[in-house]
Amino acid sequence: DAADAMPAAPRQAPPSPFRAEGIAIAPPMPPAVPAGTPPRTLETAEQWLDLIAASGLSGPSRELAANAAFVGYRNGVLRLALLPGFEYLQSERSLGALAQTLAQALGSAPKIVVETGNAQAETLHERADRQRGERQNAAEAVFMADPQVRHLLAQGARVVPDSIRPFEE
Structure with missing residues (x-):
């Protein structure tokens, strides 16, 4: 009789070799200087x-x-x-x-x-800002020196401020 038949129990999946409840551990970071490297000097x-x-x-x-x-x-x-x-x-x-x-x-x-207090040397943050400014100035100089740009400017075109960017950006 079909009514008396019990539904089959759901099949259990085999245990997974991976556990969702575990803690993720990042791989170890390589040292900044490989082992056996002589110590660096820090004078400047x-x-x-x-x-x-x-x-x-x-x-x-x-x-x-x-x-x-x-x-x-x-x-x-x-x-x-x-x-x-x-x-x-x-x-x-x-x-x-x-x-x-x-x-x-x-x-x-x-x-x-x-x-x-008053830091005499440049910081890494200040150096990055200075280098970014130097790249920006160089990009603007190259753009403005382009013969086609100079021709367009002579015909009344104008450069939109802050529209010139170095290639890296």
């Missing part, structure tokens, strides 16, 4: 900027490093300067992450001393 503001640009820092520690000007590095003490208004960037966590990242490049974690 330019070396500081290059080191930070290549460091792989992110988040608050990246912002701290990008807005800090190099004052000096001697006997394991790294002195940086922040302009007034940027003091909020120096938390224990961001300083610790910065020191840990620098340890890979310098051979040991430096003690970081942050001064607030």
